[in-house]
Amino acid sequence: MASCAKDMRTATAQACEGNHMSTQTVLSQQRSMPANEVEQHATTGTTPPVVAASPAILDRIIAFVKRFVFLRTQSMYLLVALWIIATYLHGEFQYMGYLFIHSPEKGSGKTRLLEVLDKLVYESAGIDCAPTAAVLFRTAKGHTQLLDECDGWVDIGVLKNILNAGFQKDGQTSRCEQERSGAVTVRKWPVYAPRAIAGIGRDILSDTTQDRTFFVEMVRQTKEEQREKIRGRRFVSEAADLKKEIEQWVKTHRAAVAELYESMNEAELPYLKDFRDRTIDVSEPLAVVLEIAYKDNPEMRERARLDFSEAIAAARQEKNNYAPHIKILKDLLAIMEGEELIEQPSVLAERLAVPNGTKPVFIELEISEALRHYGFPQKSHRTDRGPRLCYVIKRAFLKEVLARYAQ
Structure with missing residues (x-):
């Protein structure tokens, strides 16, 4: 079986070169095949079909x-x-x-x-x-x-x-x-x-x-x-x-x-x-x-x-006007209560939830990308869960960004 597995990896690499695909892509497709089919291809030395x-x-x-x-x-x-x-x-x-x-x-x-x-x-x-x-x-x-x-x-x-x-x-x-x-x-x-x-x-x-x-x-x-x-x-x-x-x-x-x-x-x-x-x-x-x-x-x-x-x-x-980054910034402005908001993306995602509160509209990664893209700074901030790296969102700067890019 070890020899078969080695042969399979060799065949996979050759398939990747011929099809301009990554080894990871081909392997992931092979993992979705029934085990008996993978073993059959390994035994015969043939390459599984790449879809x-x-x-x-x-x-x-x-x-x-x-x-x-x-x-x-x-x-x-x-x-x-x-x-x-x-x-x-x-x-x-x-x-x-x-x-x-x-x-x-x-x-x-x-x-x-x-x-x-x-x-x-x-x-x-x-x-x-x-x-x-x-x-x-x-x-x-x-x-x-x-x-x-x-x-x-x-x-x-x-x-x-x-x-x-x-x-x-x-x-x-x-x-x-x-x-x-x-x-x-x-x-x-x-x-x-x-x-x-x-x-x-x-x-x-x-x-x-x-x-x-x-x-x-x-x-x-x-x-x-x-x-x-x-x-x-x-x-x-x-x-x-x-x-x-x-x-x-x-x-x-x-x-x-x-x-x-x-x-x-x-x-x-x-x-x-x-x-x-x-x-x-x-x-x-x-x-x-x-x-x-x-x-x-x-x-x-x-x-x-x-x-x-x-x-x-x-x-x-x-x-x-749709671009998700802009929409995120608009929604952040809507939930701001003061002149400054210092928070983690995970908490912001919870606050930017759909009305029934069942799931966030934006995932943490998208919020981080939007804030980082438009230059909002980060700093370590002490929360009730200890020090956390948070974004600093100032109302004036947020409104300036929206005025420049969302009009």
Whole structure:
């Protein structure tokens, strides 16, 4: 048995290398297998099948994109990863927001991001640097369109109308077409499709088109920020493997995503409710993917919600009133009775309880992170349980932080 266990650890390490997964992840999956199956694999020298946990697909997409693309706002990697998965599911959604990849100067990585997307998104139509209206509406259905150099499009006025309609499921355009008989008929073309649009400048798209997009700001990299170069076969092979994982995840979770999205008619996700209606429209599909991906890991889900709400605020140029840190600070201000509060996070968690007092709204860790993030000091303070390390919360400073970041 000792020899079998050693062989199992060797096989596990090899599996980790082949699948870019940690040994801890694979072992945890093996521990969930029946004992007889684990022993069988150890005896035969084969590797147990590795089935990644739901959140792992997002982690792997983020890690892959990070290797080749630099984004100054870290939370944007999560938004891009969610958008990639959502392209496979866009038929389940009423709206599909575009990615607007822009920079102030050339050489900032816009086309590089499109190249990465081209290998990962659902049925890419390829990268088009000079699309015509006919190309846009004839290749919309069943494809993801990647559009480059939009600052140089000569017929932007015509394309604008298709882009403005194409983020909504029932968007369409009509064209007269001549049949072989010579008769002319009017044909309606669906224009709904996932799209990523890239160009130099923030104002190259009309206000209406911008309102359908997530702004993804690109900047020229410093030497310290340089990413890997895209190298032919290796890049294509790794991207193809990741794409297969995405397709499998979508196949497994499509029904759950569709069901949760449909329920948004009766209820809304709390971290989206303070955004504008249009922002909610285009963000809900990505949020639903997030919720399903992290449904079995509440702690990771809460952190992802925070990152996602931060990314939405940046990508939609709106204030983020949901961010848990801000909500914690607001609730702390509400319970303060004097000008200063000195307390442990565990006690604060108890005080910030839901009305019936059955469970805290925020766990200690989240409270500590919020207070530490905004610079609230700590000091040793004597309590009835002896000396404890407590946070010092002054009303004036708390109100100042909220005035700066929550308005």
